[in-house]
Amino acid sequence: MTAGITIGRLAAQTGTTPRVLRYYEEQGLLQPERTAGGQRRYATDAVERIRLFRALIDAGLGTRTIKELLPCMETKTVSAETVAILRRELERIRGHALGLQRTGDRLEEILESVT
Numbered sequence: 001m002t003a004g005i006t007i008g009r010l011a012a013q014t015g016t017t018p019r020v021l022r023y024y025e026e027q028g029l030l031q032p033e034r035t036a037g038g039q040r041r042y043a044t045d046a047v048e049r050i051r052l053f054r055a056l057i058d059a060g061l062g063t064r065t066i067k068e069l070l071p072c073m074e075t076k077t078v079s080a081e082t083v084a085i086l087r088r089e090l091e092r093i094r095g096h097a098l099g100l101q102r103t104g105d106r107l108e109e110i111l112e113s114v115t
Contacts, residue, residue, distance in 0.1 A: 007042070010042050029066060030046065
């Protein structure tokens with residue numbers, strides 16, 4: 001039998017669901033081994049990988065972009081293409097944050113005018 005973490009345990013340890021983990025697998029972000037009975041078994045480093053995926057998704061990156069960054073995550077080397085992707089995403093996130101800040105400032109002005 002293949003050692004590793006079951007899908008239920010991985011979901012519990014990462015605060016996600018088995019459905020999300022299967023989605024990550026469909027997107028090419030995870031590649032679990034299978035037991036003789038076909039059950040998924042994930043490597044122990046999958047916990048940190050899922051937490052990183054969640055942080056990147058929470059920051060606004062899509063799974064397609066995360067897949068582009070996988071070689072960097074796996075080999076700890078950064079190509080010029082990876083740097084370009086990271087810069088693009090950083091600028092997009094900063095632009096989004098600036099827009100949110102402006103919206104928050106406007107809401108604060110409205111609140112001050114009515115209270």
